[in-house]
Amino acid sequence: MKRIYISGPMTGLPGLNRKAFFQAAKELRALGFEVSNPAENDGPGELLSWEEYMRMDLIDMLKCDTIALLPGWEASKGAHLELHVAHRVGMNVVSVAELHRQELEALPA
Template sequence: MKRIYISGPMTGLPGLNHGAFHQTAQQLRALGYDVVNPADTPAPSEGAHWEAWMKADLVQMLTCDTVALLPGWEASKGAHLELHVAHRVGMNVVSVAELHHQELEDISA
């Protein structure tokens, strides 16, 4: 089973966009993925600064083999950092839409 990390925009969005993260996590789990959802990350011990959150999230992301990008990730400074790290360490990167499309193709094949 693939372990997958959800990456996407949070800062400046209502509820930090947690609804989209939780909905996507639920959908991916239903498809059989082991999901790491940064919306579930406990507050870092270093404080609630953006940098502390990113450090905590990157540690979790690096336990995965795939990063799934939510719509709107392009506007997220954190998602860009996660994408850069993912590319540098050789992780698979896909959009959430691609995962859903591929799963539907696999089911109908």
């Protein structure tokens, strides 16, 4: 089973865009994927800096074989960093929408 890391914009968005992350995680899990969702990572109980969250998120991401990009990722410096690292370590890179499309195409007619 593929392990997928969800990447997308959070900083500056209402509710840190958690709704989009949780919806994508729910949909991908329903398709049978194991999902790493950074919106589920609240840290050790206190508010952390952006850099501390990114370090934790990158550790989680590197345990995956695929990174799935949410809409709007282009405006996120964190998503750009995650994408750069993903390319450097040879991870598969897809959009969340592309994963849905691929799974639907794989279903028997």
